Amino acid sequence: MSSTIDEEVAAKAPQRPTKRQRQAANIADAASGGIKMLVLKLVLLGILDAIAVSAVFVLVMGGQWLVAAVVALVAAVVNWIYFSRRKLPAKYLTPGIIFLVLFQVFVLVYTGYIAFTNYGTGHNGSQEQAVSSLMASSLQRVEDSPTYPVTVVDQLGTLGLLATDPDGDAYVGTNDRPLEPVDADMEGGKAVATDGWTSLSFADVLARTDEITELAVPFSDDPNDGALRTPDGSTAYQYVSTLEYDEAAGTMTDVTTGTVYSDIGTGAFTSESGEELLPGWQITVGFDNFVRAVTDERLAEPLVYVTLWTFAFALISVASTFFLGLFLAIVFNDLRMRGRRYYRVLMILPYAIPTFLSALIWRGMMNESFGFINQVLLGGAEVPWLTDPFMAKVSVLIVNLWLGFPYMFLVCMGALQSIPDDIQEAATVDGAKPWAVFRLIKLPLLLVTVAPLLIASFAFNFNNFNVIYMLTDGGPRDSNAPIPVGFTDILITMVYKVAFTGQSRDYGLASAYSIIIFIVVSVIAIIAFRRTKSLEELN
């Protein structure tokens, strides 16, 4: 008995393997090549460890202890997993998990965190940075005051300025000691050295930049005369500051008007009348952004129709692309059609062109007076493709159909081929007409595999920022709305406009909105997935 099998095998063996079979065999050989692969594994792990060690080193030097610890820990875990003889599931899962954490979990958590802060224009950095920026910009050069050539000098570690006034007299002073006259060595009308002080070279000046930026030598005993400061180490100007910072009380005082701005916990110094000094700083604001997102009066009216249009856009896009894709898949699945392969390639072309590019090309073609469609295809008609509220919606749907059907075509093609022919034959034998076969047998079986993809496609189109932004930018604008919203804006583009209009960037509000939209889409997806479970019972 066994000999017959051997004979069979022997009889088949001499057949030359096809090219593909040989390729497959080579790949399999390479993948299983014992000692070579072990060496490769060691080399790769070695490289990884080398990178990890250098990263830890650099991070520790930079004082980033937490990140360094995380990198070291991850590297150790990876080594442990891959040198272990067991841990097979972990060996498969580790790379994926690392990518997931790096590119998904971190982004989600960070967006969540930003949603609870006031990060945005005017609240960009820390309080310390805001104070130093406010103090720096509050310096006003005393009107008509001369330029003082200066030399930066040092006395026992204390920096001072050796200044020459327009009359050629030399003065010296420090942060604590107002300018006083001294005898100095002059060079080209500028005092360059004086007894008891060491003159700094330009390189020394640069090395002590921080101290020199802080150096303000009082002009006289009267603080109202201001102080000499040198922005470049060789010339000084007389400045008065219009703001005074009281660190203990946490207040800023405008010395010209006497207004007191205090830190009232909103992330900016605020006067009693509610006037804010900007820049402020970044703080956490709890649910403020979410409250603003749902109670913003300016949004009340546009929000309703934008939401309706978002749902319509997503649903119609999914339905139209699905049915066109399905129709084409059925047509091109018919064995009687010749040259199907070439048609299929043509069908997939829109999918191969970047969305940005095709949306911009469509935008050009749909220009009312000069576009290709009106000028050439319609012989000079003036169809307001992108400028009429209704037509713009139609245009967006057409373009999205063009962009989206190849995907559905591919998916349906695959799904159709996986439906066994015998079911169809059985139905035909039972006397079912083609339409009935399609409606009662093919479509339900198709939906079993395709329904989850349709839900994903809905979620994608719900947030299809690219098409709207590139094609119409939400336009035509609704000139009656209090925010710059247009008739083809979907939720995500409206959020973009609300959070990033003009010069203001409100990252906190934008994050809050995107979390709200995320919740809406997830709820819909979960419900839809529950419903599609019932389809699976068909199998």
Added chain:
Amino acid sequence: MRVNKKGLLAAGAAAVVVTLGLAGCAGGGDTSDDATSSGTLTVWVDAERVDALKGAADAYTEKTGVEVDIVGKDVADIKDDFIQQVPTGKGPDITMGAHDWLGELSTNGVVAPIELGDSAGDYLPVAVDASTYEGTTYMLPYAVENIAMLRNADLVPEPATSFDDMIAKGQAAGLTQPFVVEQGAEGNPYHLYPFQTAFGSPVFGSGAEGYDPTDLQLGNTGGEQFATWLGSQGKNGTGAFNTDITSDIAKESFLTGKSAFWLTGPWNVGAAIDGGINVAIDTVPSPGPEVASPFAGVKGFFISAESDNKVAANDFLVNYIGTEDVQLELFEAGNILPALSAAAETASSDPIIAGFAAVGAEAVPMPAIPAMGSVWQYWGIAEADIINGADPVPTWQKLTSDVQAAIK
């Protein structure tokens, strides 16, 4: 199946190497920029001007020993990257930019004041005005940019004296669309502004400290006259303005000789000359009682508020970038009028630049105050509506009230 575990292991290990490699890079980036504290100035410039600054950078390194690291960046990213990176301490010491960023940069506290000192008088007045925000100077200007009227001198040999004269001259030359200016579905107020100022309606009134956001001049009677005029030149009028004309369409129309006048900026002159057009630069012909003043955009350099090298940065900008040679180098890289008067004079030996400079003398700085953001939002769409036949005066009044409400 002959594929065994080890193959997958290798693939897995490779993936991990890549992942950690990325993590390592991300972590490494945190510290590599700290090099700026040890005598290196990092300067962000737009990619086209990297070479123009090389000479100044080398000269500075030679004299002071401070390395100048010139980093070419995409113009579109510079502003947002600067605002985001400065507070983290990772930004550059100096960045190239435009004066209308000032409101945003200052509100975010990312720019440090700069002292031009006595050299302030060496710059064109419009450049110094534009570099000043709320009374403090923040920018070292290097170029002044404004739009002007490009004329096809073969079609129309004489400059036009007024808007109507321009149309008449163009029609006499047998053109149906003598004049083009780019618009769009949402209008383009920047290119319409000279006509608006011709009716005496600036956006904001200005005082000693620059534009005053509380003094909105947009809706004055001049503004309404402008709106009426714009309506008469739109779809239901002469058709001189058309919101379907985009920049590409305007360019094509001028290059093919369908239009003799093109209101545009220096960035398009190269294309016109390459297209074989005999280009002359005129001032904007006024349709109203006053001079038609376009917006001037001033380009310059900012110092980061968090720079560890403020002294060197100030020195480099004021004493090196602010010299005629460097300003001329930058001019050659971009063909925009230099901001330093002496360099501007040298550059004006070119009749094209002299033409733009003459218009620039009438230009006003584009407001940098944050309130301007609210104006842009509503301005263009209202103008587009008027061009497309909306009732001019009520539309203009609604624009004014919308802007007024948004500024509060």
